Amino acid sequence: MRADLHTHTSASDGTLSPRQLVQEAKAAGLAVLAVTDHDTTDGIPEAVEEAARCGIELIPGVELSTDVPGSEVHILGYFVDWRDRELAGLLGQLREGRVARAQEMVRRLNRLGVALTFEEVLRHADGVVGRPHVARALVAAGYVPSFEEAFSRYLARGRPAYVERERFTPEEAVQAVLRAGGVPVFAHPLWGGDRERVARLVEVGLAGIEVYYPDHAPQDVRRFLDWAEEFGLVATGGSDYHGPGPASRATLGSVYVPPGAVEALREVWASGRRRPAGR
Numbered sequence: 001m002r003a004d005l006h007t008h009t010s011a012s013d014g015t016l017s018p019r020q021l022v023q024e025a026k027a028a029g030l031a032v033l034a035v036t037d038h039d040t041t042d043g044i045p046e047a048v049e050e051a052a053r054c055g056i057e058l059i060p061g062v063e064l065s066t067d068v069p070g071s072e073v074h075i076l077g078y079f080v081d082w083r084d085r086e087l088a089g090l091l092g093q094l095r096e097g098r099v100a101r102a103q104e105m106v107r108r109l110n111r112l113g114v115a116l117t118f119e120e121v122l123r124h125a126d127g128v129v130g131r132p133h134v135a136r137a138l139v140a141a142g143y144v145p146s147f148e149e150a151f152s153r154y155l156a157r158g159r160p161a162y163v164e165r166e167r168f169t170p171e172e173a174v175q176a177v178l179r180a181g182g183v184p185v186f187a188h189p190l191w192g193g194d195r196e197r198v199a200r201l202v203e204v205g206l207a208g209i210e211v212y213y214p215d216h217a218p219q220d221v222r223r224f225l226d227w228a229e230e231f232g233l234v235a236t237g238g239s240d241y242h243g244p245g246p247a248s249r250a251t252l253g254s255v256y257v258p259p260g261a262v263e264a265l266r267e268v269w270a271s272g273r274r275r276p277a278g279r
Contacts, residue, residue: 003032003257005059006076006187006210006238011043011127012063015243018047021252026054028253032262034078034238036061039094040128041082059262062091063187064173065165071157073170073197074187076210076236077177079269087180095128097166102129108161109134109154114143131155132247147246170197171204178205183268185236188213190220195227202231207268212237212256214249234264 008014009021016024018035025033033056035047044060051058060082064075080087106118116137121129124136135150144150154161177184185208186193186201198209211224212235228235237257239250 005034009043012037013132018043019050022050032057034059036063044082071192073192075173076185077182080180080182084180208234211235
């Protein structure tokens with residue numbers, strides 16, 4: 001049962017609509033697809049509808065971005081209730097923060113002599129605005145030759161137009177996923193992951209870890225598999241697919257997903273482990 005448990009649509013920073021993404025998953029021979037847009041579930045209803053038409057299992061998900069000293073940690077939530085009002089409120093706050101962040105990036109670019117406007121950035125954003133949209137606007141306006149150079153010259157952490165997000169911790173993200181009835185998983189732990197942080201997140205309800213990912217070398221996979229075994233976490237995998245183009249690290253469905261991962265996530269979702277203590 002082929003699956004891809006980490007994908008994005010135009011509701012956040014992907015280039016395909018939810019419907020197009022599901023259709024591409026069908027063409028790629030996938031049986032299970034998780035839509036995990038950044039800080040939004042707006043693409044889920046359309047994806048669910050198209051998945052039913054195509055005969056694919058659609059796992060409703062989300063990817064929450066958090067900051068830790070010197071790095072970022074992303075938390076994936078699977079089987080979340082995208083109609084949950086508390087989750088919707090949180091995601092709305094995070095999206096507002098993304099808008100303010102992107103506006104400040106544009107102001108910093110302007111001070112650097114780059115005459116980009118926020119309106120130009122918004123032309124590249126159908127949904128949640130973020131750094132990839134700023135990067136695409138820079139390429140379209142001719143200020144940089146490539147998406148990658150937009151980040152390396154201006155937008156990556158430590159570069160002159162980088163802006164920190166409003167503080168939102170990994171622990172808060174795990175708890176938010178749990179309150180929405182979902183299963184929280186540590187995304188691409190090569191970024192911001194260490195054993196002590198994983199251990200702390202397990203204490204607040206972390207249930208899985210993304211072991212298989214395009215940037216993970218064999219030694220990384222072994223280390224993350226060891227953590228999964230040590231902490232009793234579901235080992236997952238995904239391509240982090242953003243559609244055709246340079247924003248995708250791998251093609252849809254090309255990253256290994258352990259055969260039992262989907263069922264293991266479903267078992268956690270169906271159990272009491274999916275709710276935080278006291279709820």
